[in-house]
Amino acid sequence: MWTRHHKNRKFGRLILPAVTIAFLSYFGYHSIHGDYGLRAAQEFERQRIARSAELAALVEHRQQLERQVELLSDGSLERDMIDEKARYQLNMSRPDEIVIFDSFLN
Template identity: 75%
Template structure:
């Protein structure tokens, strides 16, 4: 029964601030350490930079392979390129030749 002389409890004054602190702490922690927080964003950015470098490397390798394929196409068959590929695939060389394999060129 409530009366005119209701005595306020000191703990009642702390409920709302305690809930506010808990709420802000929970969401603040996840804003920094969560799956989409600041640290995860930094990690994703580092991965993005690494992958962009890999993409540039793969693009250059692809362009190099496209140039080699264009040399072997029917319209402009380069006899030297055909000879080089055939010798490499068949592991063939003449006795008077010196063969030096370039590891970057071996597919």
């Protein structure tokens, strides 16, 4: 009868823990530094906040433009608005007036 004798190797006992540590290290590193890791999530959040502020500014600007268009729309023309737009477009004013254009300040 044949029997097999296994040699006691210390190297063989360490293979499974070493592979486990390697996998955990790989996935742990990429969960923090990867494309979708914690640092990338912080960067995405920073971009979201910046773009939300930009969106709010653009919405406010659009509302101002819509108010101006509403004042110029047919049926609700106001003399002051027409006068203001004509003076701005023609770059003219009366001799006794002081004109300050606020579009240069924006």
